[in-house]
Amino acid sequence: MRDNLPISTSGNTRQCRQCKDIPSMVKGLTTVVESQQTEIRLLKEENETLTRLILEQKNKLDGISDNHECTTMAQSASKKDIVDEDVGIIKNNRRPTLLLGDSMVKDINERGLQDTKVKCLPGAKISDARQQLQDAKVEEFDALILHIGTNNCMSQEKLQEGIKDYKKLVADVKSRAPNTELFLSTVCNREDKTQNNNRVDLLNKEIRVIAEKENCELIENNNSREDKDTTLLTGKGLHLSKSGTRKLLQNMNSKRQIIRPKKQIGNHGNEHPSHPSENRRATRENQRHTRLNRPTHSRGSSGTGRRCHFCGEQNHVKNNCKHGKPIHCFSCNGTGHKAHMGLCKM
Numbered sequence: 001m002r003d004n005l006p007i008s009t010s011g012n013t014r015q016c017r018q019c020k021d022i023p024s025m026v027k028g029l030t031t032v033v034e035s036q037q038t039e040i041r042l043l044k045e046e047n048e049t050l051t052r053l054i055l056e057q058k059n060k061l062d063g064i065s066d067n068h069e070c071t072t073m074a075q076s077a078s079k080k081d082i083v084d085e086d087v088g089i090i091k092n093n094r095r096p097t098l099l100l101g102d103s104m105v106k107d108i109n110e111r112g113l114q115d116t117k118v119k120c121l122p123g124a125k126i127s128d129a130r131q132q133l134q135d136a137k138v139e140e141f142d143a144l145i146l147h148i149g150t151n152n153c154m155s156q157e158k159l160q161e162g163i164k165d166y167k168k169l170v171a172d173v174k175s176r177a178p179n180t181e182l183f184l185s186t187v188c189n190r191e192d193k194t195q196n197n198n199r200v201d202l203l204n205k206e207i208r209v210i211a212e213k214e215n216c217e218l219i220e221n222n223n224s225r226e227d228k229d230t231t232l233l234t235g236k237g238l239h240l241s242k243s244g245t246r247k248l249l250q251n252m253n254s255k256r257q258i259i260r261p262k263k264q265i266g267n268h269g270n271e272h273p274s275h276p277s278e279n280r281r282a283t284r285e286n287q288r289h290t291r292l293n294r295p296t297h298s299r300g301s302s303g304t305g306r307r308c309h310f311c312g313e314q315n316h317v318k319n320n321c322k323h324g325k326p327i328h329c330f331s332c333n334g335t336g337h338k339a340h341m342g343l344c345k346m
Contacts (some may be wrong), residue, residue, distance in 0.1 A: 027170045053295045095140065098260055100129060103190055107245045116258040117141075125158065126165040132152035133169065139177040143256055144220070146184035147248075148239075149207070160315045170214050183256055185219040188248065191237030208211035219255050221248055281289035 057132035058200035072203060096115045099105060103122040110118050130147045138144060146169070152162030163309055173182055186204040190196045211218040253259045307314050310321040326335040 013201065017177065022088070036289075038252060061312060078222065095142035095144040095147065098136075098141040099145045099147070099252070100132065101185070102129075104150055104240055105147055105238065105245075106247065108249060113258050113259055114260045121148075125152060126169060130165055130169040130172065133173060133315040138173055138180055141177070141180055142174060143181040143183060144177075145252060145256065145258075146186060147187075147219075147221075147252075149187045149203050150190070150200075151294070153187065153190065153196050153203060156199065159199045159203060162203065166207065170210055170216065174214060181256075182214070183217045183219055183252070185248075185252065186221045188221050188232075188240060188244070191233055205297075217252050217255050221251050249253050309336055312341050312343060321324040 022333055088154060096117055099108070099116055099118045099121060101118075102118065102124050106122060107117060107118045108118050108120075110116065121133070124132075126148050129146070149162055149166065152158045170182065170184070173180065184207050186202050186207050190200055208218060210216070232241060232247055233239065234241050251258060278294055306317065308316055308321050309318045310323050310326050327338070329339050329344055331339035334344060337343040
């Protein structure tokens with residue numbers, strides 16, 4: 001085979017014809033690779049362009065969606081009055097009310113209030129309430145009710161610090177939330193120690209001065225001493241009882257409506273709380289009344305064909321049967337009837 005191949009004898013190197021064609025073949029392949037690389041580069045540029053266009057279209061769609069959502073929220077917000085059919089009143093879309101206080105407000109249940117958030121700080125002094133309000137978004141509330149200061153009346157030093165903190169607290173709220181209506185609730189009387197109660201009077205006097213100076217609504221609460229009503233406080237004379245908490249809520253509600261209204265029943269003007277538990281309780285009472293007044297077959301009443309399963313008579317049912325269990329017939333020894341009734345099975 002090697003003898004048949006054409007051999008080139010030019011120079012010192014001997015090459016066949018196929019080897020001589022290798023450089024031209026490499027050159028052709030190089031041209032093909034370069035053209036393929038050019039096409040890949042063009043495809044990458046086109047891909048980048050398409051990706052940029054897709055992002056632009058996505059941003060436009062997101063903007064359209066946000067505008068639609070804002071329009072929907074604006075339309076819903078424009079409906080200021082919402083008719084509550086269960087309560088029978090027209091609710092205003094006002095922002096909620098924040099009730100901030102010490103342990104005197106611990107027994108207030110938000111479920112009985114209307115658009116009111118209760119924040120209780122047990123054992124807190126006025127400085128603690130100020131710190132709490134600094135971390136809260138007071139401007140989101142339509143009104144703020146402050147009932148704080150009981151724990152500052154433990155000593156004269158705490159009282160003086162509390163008065164300074166109270167002024168700073170009111171100033172902070174006024175500067176941060178000028179559109180939030182501020183209500184200052186006076187401290188309730190204490191009956192644990194006479195000195196503490198005297199400090200309560202001093203603090204309430206300062207609260208009245210601050211309310212008048214800062215143009216705030218004042219809620220008067222310390223009426224237990226004048227009324228000689230000891231039922232407003234618990235046995236230790238410090239915290240409010242249930243009636244005292246109710247009186248406190250009534251005083252606040254006289255300045256700012258926070259108690260959930262009651263609804264009317266029928267045309268008789270009867271009222272009861274609109275809470276679902278009260279409705280369920282009334283329903284159970286009605287069912288019990290209906291069950292108790294339901295006519296039942298008693299002994300001695302005329303029967304309607306229904307027989308007692310114990311003795312077979314028609315003037316009562318087995319629950320009222322004097323025998324208390326199925327009787328035996330003397331004639332057929334069967335149960336549930338007597339011989340003279342003719343119910344024996346032969």
